[in-house]
Amino acid sequence: MSPDTVFALASGAGRAAVAVLRISGPRSAALLEALAGRLPAPRMTTLRRLRHRGEALDRALVLWFPGPGSFTGEDSVELHLHGGPAVVAAVSEALADLGARPAEPGEFTRRAFLHGKLDLTAAEGIADLVSAETEAQRRQALRQAEGGLATREAAWTGQLLRLLARQEAFIEFEDEDLPHDLDIRVTTEAAALRRELEASLAESAREERLREGLSIAILGAPNAGKSSLLNALAGHEAAIVSARAGTTRDVVEVRLVLGGVPVTLADTAGLREASDEIEAEGVHRALARAERAALRLLVFAADTAPDAATLSLRDEDALLVGSKSDLGPPVLAGALPVSTTTGEGLPLLRAALEREAARLAGMNEAAGLTRPRHRAAIGEAVSWLAHLETAPLPELRAEALRAALRALSRLTGRVDVEAVLDQVFGEFCIGK
Numbered sequence: 001m002s003p004d005t006v007f008a009l010a011s012g013a014g015r016a017a018v019a020v021l022r023i024s025g026p027r028s029a030a031l032l033e034a035l036a037g038r039l040p041a042p043r044m045t046t047l048r049r050l051r052h053r054g055e056a057l058d059r060a061l062v063l064w065f066p067g068p069g070s071f072t073g074e075d076s077v078e079l080h081l082h083g084g085p086a087v088v089a090a091v092s093e094a095l096a097d098l099g100a101r102p103a104e105p106g107e108f109t110r111r112a113f114l115h116g117k118l119d120l121t122a123a124e125g126i127a128d129l130v131s132a133e134t135e136a137q138r139r140q141a142l143r144q145a146e147g148g149l150a151t152r153e154a155a156w157t158g159q160l161l162r163l164l165a166r167q168e169a170f171i172e173f174e175d176e177d178l179p180h181d182l183d184i185r186v187t188t189e190a191a192a193l194r195r196e197l198e199a200s201l202a203e204s205a206r207e208e209r210l211r212e213g214l215s216i217a218i219l220g221a222p223n224a225g226k227s228s229l230l231n232a233l234a235g236h237e238a239a240i241v242s243a244r245a246g247t248t249r250d251v252v253e254v255r256l257v258l259g260g261v262p263v264t265l266a267d268t269a270g271l272r273e274a275s276d277e278i279e280a281e282g283v284h285r286a287l288a289r290a291e292r293a294a295l296r297l298l299v300f301a302a303d304t305a306p307d308a309a310t311l312s313l314r315d316e317d318a319l320l321v322g323s324k325s326d327l328g329p330p331v332l333a334g335a336l337p338v339s340t341t342t343g344e345g346l347p348l349l350r351a352a353l354e355r356e357a358a359r360l361a362g363m364n365e366a367a368g369l370t371r372p373r374h375r376a377a378i379g380e381a382v383s384w385l386a387h388l389e390t391a392p393l394p395e396l397r398a399e400a401l402r403a404a405l406r407a408l409s410r411l412t413g414r415v416d417v418e419a420v421l422d423q424v425f426g427e428f429c430i431g432k
């Protein structure tokens with residue numbers, strides 16, 4: 001059975017000057033002919049009147065992309081319509097009437113993957129490009145959409161295949177004139193590759209935080225000035241400020257961009273023995289958020305002794321803020337003096353936050369692992385390589401290499417280890 005022909009609005013919903021409807025599948029040409037008359041030249045923008053059942057629908061720019069030279073690899077069409085919702089609705093109804101169906105979310109890119117137009121990492125890169133909000137996210141997404149990670153995977157796979165070819169040769173031609181240390185060399189090189197994969201895992205947290213956004217939590221005793229700090233950094237009155245201790249009950253979030261990194265900054269309830277059920281829940285949520293955050297701003301007011309609850313959250317991912325510095329010097333050594341009343345210290349705090357954002361989130365030199373899915377695949381390859389290093393028999397080492405290859409190939413979704421092996425073996429001259 002031939003696949004459905006699907007259509008969807010490719011441009012954003014809502015009012016816009018132009019709306020792009022995309023169509024993909026075997027009936028694309030027939031649909032375009034039905035609406036707009038004879039097929040235009042491939043990939044050439046052409047102005048046409050669209051008609052259906054005697055009714056004029058729009059005057060639109062139409063494009064015809066014969067497969068396989070299209071985004072999806074299938075015959076496809078684009079209709080650049082006037083952007084009004086009624087125009088889009090009328091043309092969509094006509095397409096449905098002609099036998100096409102609305103596409104599922106991601107279906108165009110899924111079809112591109114199924115037709116070998118892109119691998120899974122490139123498809124994820126496209127999804128990330130569509131949702132990129134900051135400059136750093138855009139660069140990260142484009143690198144992956146253009147095959148940065150797939151290229152690295154191909155290099156790792158190539159190394160593994162060469163190791164496997166040598167390991168198999170060692171097993172098969174044991175009695176012949178092979179270098180006697182071939183077996184040991186495979187193990188040594190596999191260990192080097194394992195360390196390289198581990199290095200990419202160690203860097204993955206930074207890339208994931210850039211893709212997902214960095215979570216920063218503001219914590220401290222009641223009345224320490226946390227909400228005032230959130231408002232000062234956000235540039236608007238997002239959280240309620242009052243002289244009454246225990247004002248903030250729930251987590252209040254604002255979105256910021258720090259050095260190209262998208263950040264969610266969260267104000268939390270003051271940490272203390274709660275006086276009622278609601279406040280207790282607030283403190284519980286504050287501590288949960290503290291745990292989840294990549295960076296914690298611990299706030300200590302100049303007019304209050306440092307409290308044990310906040311002090312206990314100190315670690316290498318905490319910045320100490322000495323708030324209300326207009327009332328006196330910080331009560332804690334190493335705390336950055338800040339006053340939201342006078343503005344003192346705010347530029348320094350912002351600079352410190354940008355520095356921390358760059359340390360905790362960002363792109364690495366080489367295209368990195370941006371998703372838990374990537375980490376899982378590489379993590380599994382690493383454990384098979386570690387397994388290889390202690391495996392007592394050449395056959396078990398070969399098996400571990402195959403398993404590592406399969407794990408790696410899940411990254412791009414091109415799971416065809418045996419076919420590539422045939423190719424490698426074809427070139428592996430052993431004098432036989």
Ligand SMILES: Nc1nc2c(c(=O)[nH]1)N(C=O)[C@@H](CNc1ccc(C(=O)N[C@@H](CCC(=O)O)C(=O)O)cc1)CN2
Pocket residue numbers: 020065068069070071078117
């Ligand atoms: N109007 C419009 N703009 C768009 C897209 C689109 O589909 N339509 N894109 C959609 O994401 C992005 C551009 N990406 C694209 C990627 C590949 C092909 C394509 O036709 N590929 C063919 C031919 C390649 C060539 O001639 O160089 C192929 O890969 O065989 C088109 C768009 C962003 N802008």
Ligand SMILES: Nc1nc2c(ncn2[C@@H]2O[C@H](COP(=O)(O)OP(=O)(O)OP(=O)(O)O)[C@@H](O)[C@H]2O)c(=O)[nH]1
Pocket residue numbers: 220221222223224225226227228229240241242243244245246247248249268269270271323324325326327338339340341342
């Ligand atoms: N002098 C001075 N007072 C400040 C400063 N920042 C905040 N305050 C005052 O301190 C009190 C508490 O401020 P908030 O920002 O609501 O403190 P909070 O830590 O969010 O308080 P809770 O919601 O109770 O946890 C308010 O009366 C503020 O006006 C400052 O920089 N200097």
